[in-house]
Amino acid sequence: MYLAKVYVTLKPTVNDPQGITVLGGLKSLGFDSVEEVRVGKYLEVRIAAPERSQAEAKVTEMCRELLANPVIEEFRFELEEASPRPGG
């Protein structure tokens, strides 16, 4: 069992309206020292695989096919060995 921590972020050149909105919110709350906010996704994926290399290949495939939009987003992930989920 592996736990993949997947980070999906917009490519640096892509405009991020959600980040701009959060930045505005922070400024209006008085956080004047904030300069930029970019918002991405963070996913934790539990996957059964006998070996790390297989888990890695699967997670890469998942990111390419569903978790990230390759046109505007990029992804990276960390893989760690995990115990089966509680009660699972």
Added chain:
Amino acid sequence: MYLAKVYVTLKPTVNDPQGITVLGGLKSLGFDSVEEVRVGKYLEVRIAAPERSQAEAKVTEMCRELLANPVIEEFRFELEEASPRPGG
């Protein structure tokens, strides 16, 4: 200038319909080995601060006041020194 990488996740006991939907999507694409998906937010916040401790305090405050919903979410962040943003 500091760059805070903020991770906002649902508390472990909170139901995650978005994660369940992604899990369903992965399964229907043939990823049978996936057992669980949980979806969170990942934010990159650039903040001007003379010292690390001040940046840390500010980011904690931001998380408490806007970035995370303390009722159902928890947050953690990493702080790294950053160069001013390109063209900024």
